[in-house]
Amino acid sequence: MNVELIFEKSDSGQNNYKLPEWKGPSSSIIPPGYIRTGINLPDCSEPAVVRHYNNLSKMNFGVDNGMYPLGSCTMKYNPKINERISGKKIYSSIHPFAGEESSQGVLRILFEFSEYLCRITGLGGFTLSPAAGSHGELTGVMVIKKYFESIGEKRSTILIPDSAHGTNPASVAMCGFNVKEVPSNSDGDVDFNKFMEMLDKDVAGMMLTCPNTLGLFDRNIIKIAEALHKNGSLFYGDGANLNALVGRVRFRDVGFDLMHINLHKTFSTPHGGGGPGSGPLGAADHLVKFLPVTIVIKDGERFGIDSDRPDSIGRVHSFYGNFSICLRAYIYIRMLGCDGLKDISDTAVLNANYLMSQLKNIFNLPINRKCMHEFILNDKGLPNGITTNDISKRILDYGFHSPTVYFPLLIHGAIMIEPTETESYESLQRFIDVMKTIRKECDAEPEKILGAPHNTPVKRVDTVLAAKKPVLKWGD
Amino acid sequence: MSKPDKGMNVPEDLLYTEDHEWIRVVDDKNGICGITDHAQNALGDIVFVEFLSNIVHSKIERRETVAVVESPKAASDVYSPAAGTIQTVNRKVEDTPELINQDPYGEGWLFKIEIAGKSSLENLLKPSEYLKLIKEG
Known part of the structure; x- marks a missing residue:
């Protein structure tokens, strides 16, 4: 179409x-060259x-339309109360220059939100400045750099497992460190022996995504933390997947010195698409002084802003990050409470394991062990030359969004499924039925799979042509 | 001899890496390198090839990145199978990356290297070993 x-x-x-038509005097401030005579509307x-616009919106698909099991992205349902409260004028009309006196409520929310994140992770302090998870990572690596400068040590390598988020190596490279990739073993954990071989005095730290991109909890995590700390290295936790463990694992106890959290994945804030996002960074006590300015503080009953932090890496975002996103996450935490937060991770993990148990006899399951919040199937053994790409297109015909495909790269032809905690048993069951039907079609009616999608407004897109000859703008 | 399965063509006269590159050792000093049939098949239609800037005439270690190949599925680094000096790169594949899919061991070659020494060819996989790797992988 x-x-x-x-x-x-x-x-x-x-x-x-x-x-x-304007009948008043014209302003002479604007130079004539900048005054438009016509607007091409x-x-x-x-x-x-x-x-x-109504017709365009009908062609769209979002989590408000149906299940969206996009692995690694956590397309959970975002409660509408987040929008209702954050859209209120008392929040939408505040101004960063309003001054501490008239912003006490806002500062209280930011302060308490940081405190909650500290309690959830066990870390000593949080900055809410970073505007995305990747920005939080970058800030974290800057803290690592500053830390080694402060103790007068020169270290230039950061270890990153091959099951980490792709932004990790980018953050490391941007801060001038060398990346060394640590391989995984066949169970999906970090290959501990290889890790130990790579660990030397040049290693400033390691960035571990937990659970990793295979949806697995690394069973060597305590051993890795001990080895790093013994070596004088820092342990950075990529907390993007906190939604699998919130309320259940306190990451400081595991040994993380730094950890960022992508708020959208765990605390139900809107997904990227250009922002605004938020990726708060937490630090253990000995690293808190390096966090960016500014930090919200509490003095008696009053809330204020502290910008006088001589050891800080400096400023990474104007004012105090994306307040309205932090506000939504704060609402979510307040609404659920401590027990509710545990339910998030319990249900996310239960849903994923239930789907995995029902689908592993239908499609190939490359790593067969209990998963966390997501798991990976692949196209191994499918008949008639059917690939992951074909399966993902056919899923669209049944009114579901497709899972993540061909990621992580570690698994050939990966189909990465993340149901999230917000899907009911009934909707999981519908998805299982659809996957069973599709598997039967692979044998009986392969042309239906190979030609899919049939029911969507846009049929199969020529991705090769789109990559080679992209048309990025309208007209000339 | 029967035609090998899709993505399973492993010529006998080459050496291989675990990262799916091949090298044809022309004489003791010179080699031609590319990615294997298995690699191109796994990536699917290659739409973009980019060599690292100033890579020609630069000295590199084994497993250092020389180029990046990209398909709709993934972007993937291509490492050098041996230590040495990059002599030339195949500019043709920059404009017609599909050559890598069509002829990975011929027209789709990526770079030529002056090999630092015979020892830098140690640990490369023989055809039988590489075939075993991709069959099991």
Whole structure:
């Protein structure tokens, strides 16, 4: 289906709405070269505009339409109360220059939110400045760098397992460290012997994603932490997947010195798409002084801002990060409480393991052990040349979003499924039934799979052509 | 001889790495390198090849990155199978990356290297060993 752009629907004389002509004096401040005489807006009638956007929205698919088991992304349902509260004028109209006196409520929320994150992770302090998980990582690696400068040691290597998030090596490289990749063993844990071989006095730290991108909890994690600390290295935890462990594992106790959290995955804030996002970074007591300015503090009953932190790495975001995102996460935590937070991770892990147990006899399961919040199937053994790509397209025909495909790269033809804790037993069951049907079609009606999707507004996209000859703008 | 299965072509006259690169040792000093049939098959349609800037004439270690190949599925580093000096790279694949899919051991070669010494070819996989690796993988 080829949908015309609103500009292509434009036809002169359709829009009869006219702004009154300006009769007052003209400002001489704007240089004539910057004054536009015409604006190239589409000329469409009001009903045409309403229909255009309504029809586009009907072609969209989001978690408010159906299950969205996109592994590694945690497309959980975000409660509407988050939007209702954060959209209120008392929050949407605040200004960062309003001053401490008139911002006590906002500062209290930020302060308490940091405290909650400290309690959840066991870490000593949090910065809410980073505007995304990847930004939190970058900030964390900057802290690592600053730490070694402060103790007068020069270390230039950071170890990253091959099952880590792809942004980890990027953060490390941007801070001038060398990346060394630690291989996984066939069970999906870090290969501990290889890790020990690589651990020397040049290693500033290791970044471990926990659970890792295979959806597994690394069973060597305590041994790794001890070995790193004995070597004088720091242990960085990529907490993007905290949704599997929130309320159940306190990561400081495990040995993490630094850890960022992608708020959207655990605490139900909107997903990226250009932002705004939020990736708070926590630090153990001995590293808190290096966190970026500014930090919200509490002095007696008053809340204030502390920017006078001489050991800080500096500022990584204007003002105090993305407040409205922190607010949504704060609402979620307050709404659920301590026991509710445990339920998040329990249910996320239970849902994933239930799906895995029901699907592992239908599709190939490359790593067969209890998973955390997500698990991986692949296309090994499928008949008629059917691949992961074909399966993912056919799933769309049944009204589900497709799982993540071809990631992580460690597993050939990966189909990565993450149901999240917000799906009911009934919706999991529907997904299982659909996967069973699709597997039967692979044998009986392969053409249905190979030609999928059939029921979506846009049929199979030529990804090769799109990559080679992308059309990125309309018109000339 | 029967035609090998898709992605299973492992010519007898090459040496291989665990990361799915091949090297054809022309004489004692010079080698031609690329990615294997298995690698191109796993990646699918290759849409983009980028060599590291200033890679030609630079000295590199074994397993150092020379190029990045990209398909709709993944972007993947190509490492050098041996230590040495990069002599030239195949600019043709930058414009027509599909050559790597069509002819990974011929027209789709990636770079030529002056090998640092015979010892830098140690630990490379023989065809039978590489075939075993991809069959089990």
